[in-house]
Amino acid sequence: MPDLSTRLARERADVLDAIDQPPLARIGARARRRRRQRHAARAGATAFTLAVAGLVALRPWSAEPKPPPPVGNENQAVAPVYTDDGITINGLSGTAAAVPGTITEVExxxxxxxxxVAQCVTGDPCSPTLARTSDGGHSWVTTALPPIESDPDLLLFPDGRLALGGHISADEGRTWQAAPGxxxxxxxxxxxxxxxxxxxxxxxxxxxxxxxTLATQPGLTAHWLASTPTASGAWWAAGQVDGQAAVAVTRDGGQTxxxxxxxxxxxxxxxxxxxTHVYAAVLDANGVIQAIFHSVDSGATFRQTSTGGGSVAGDLVPLLDGRLLAVGTxxxxxxxxxxxxxxxxxxxTLPAVGALAxxxxGYVAYDLFNAGWAAFSADGSTWRKLQIN
Structure with a gap:
């Protein structure tokens, strides 16, 4: 009797014989025919490409022209950069707009x-002017202002409206109406x-x-109030209590x-x-620092870091790298x-500067170069000189 492996081999052969085999000859012929068709198509495409290339060579105007290489503007102004110790001011990159008078406030x-706001010096007949920018200070549009008080504050409201010298504007300063009060x-x-x-x-x-007038005052003789609330909505005030310096904060709009x-x-x-960092500076009447206090818990506690020295013109600016920036007198x-x-x-190469606010x-630097220029910075480190003077 044949062994098991022999019997399995015979049965496998019987099964294969019973299966109808595909028409291999016809399949091979079909494959050869398709290969010939593909070869012919490639040859035709090559011939067509050569013909088109020849036609384009004869008729160059019918080909799509290539864009010319970029041409540099030899007259384009390169903005100067003034920098030192991590503070950078990017200068003018074009022609500055002219505004009559002197820039007195920027917001x-x-x-x-x-x-x-630009106002004229005493005795100058020009009227105050408002200028606005929508591209970060590169270009400006000026608007005539109605009669206003001699030294008004320009107030920016959260809804985009403006207040200036007893007038309100709802259209970015284009038109003004008397504030009813x-x-x-x-x-x-x-x-x-x-x-x-x-x-x-x-x-x-x-x-x-x-x-x-706010019903509940800060609880000190206020000499200073923040021009804008913190990101968390807190308003800070500063002044004196019993002849000594003090600060006050409200986190509910002035209710407490x-x-x-x-x-x-x-x-x-x-x-x-x-x-969460809060700095409180105590100054004398000339801006000379008497003391600086620092808080790392949003003003819950303060620690004195300085006993005086130096001076401050305008506001202190906490920088993102942990340093503190000031302009001195x-x-x-x-x-x-x-x-x-x-x-x-x-x-x-940092220029002279009058004050920071x-x-x-962000922040504004006034009277750059001792020539009335202003600059804006969102973080206090990188500044952009405003193209208007």
Whole structure:
């Protein structure tokens, strides 16, 4: 009897014999015919390509022209850069717009949208002018202003409206109407309202303008009020309590205030914030620093970092790298890497500057080069010179 492997081999052969085999000859012939068709098609395509190339060579105007290589503008202005110690100012990249008078206030609602007020010196017959930009200060459009008080504040509201010298604009300063006002004692600044310091802390509304004196004052003799709230909505005020410097903060629009006495004698106090970091500077009447305090917990507690020295013109600027920037009364830039304990002067090519000021979208530098120029920065480190003067 054949063994198992022999029987399996015979049965496999029987099964294969029983299966109808495909027509291999016909399949092979079909494959050869398709190969011949593909070869012919490629040959035809090559011939067509050569014919077209020859036609294009004879008729070059029928071919799609290649774009010319880019040509550099030999007259394009290269913006100068002024820098030192991590502070950079990008200069003018074109022709600056002219505005009569001197730039007295600049406010930016966001990095692109900004406004400035230019006023004439005493005895000059020109009228105050408002200019606005929508491209970050590269180009400006000027608008004539109605009669306004001699030194008005330009106020930017969260809804985009403007207030200036008793007038309200709902169309980016193109037209102005007298603000109706609404004298009262509001409990707090609500939606679309801001706080402003004159003789006392006031509430201003984007529709009414002046809306009355805040019912609950900060609890100190206020000499300074932040021009804009922090990212969390807190408003800071600074002044004196019993002859000593103090700061106060409200986190509910002015309904309640927390006062912190700094236990240092000074004429003026001011606050600068970045995230949870809060700096409080105590100055004398000439801007000379008497003390600097630092908080890392949003102002819950303060630690004194400096006992004085140097001076401040305008606002302090906390930088993203942890340093503190200030402009001194010497019209130079100064930075501190130890929370205000000591400042070093930035040299390099940085120009003279008059003062720094907070604006809703960042900071403004005034009187650059001792020539009335202004610059804007969203972070205090990189500045853009505004193309208007």
């Amino acid at each position: 930016f609602a966001d990095p692109d949208t900004g406004y400035l 609404h004298a009262g004692q509001p409990a707090a600044a609500g939606r679309g309202q801001i706080l402003r310091l004159r003789d006392a802390v006031e509430v201003w509304d984007s529709g009414y303008g002046y809306s009355g 205030w927390k006062v912190t006495r700094l236990a240092v004698t000074g004429q003026i106090a001011q606050v600068a914030t970045l995230g 010497d019209r130079r830039w100064h930075v501190s890497a130890d929370n205000g304990r000591a400042f070093t002067r930035a040299e390099g 907070r604006t809703p979208a």
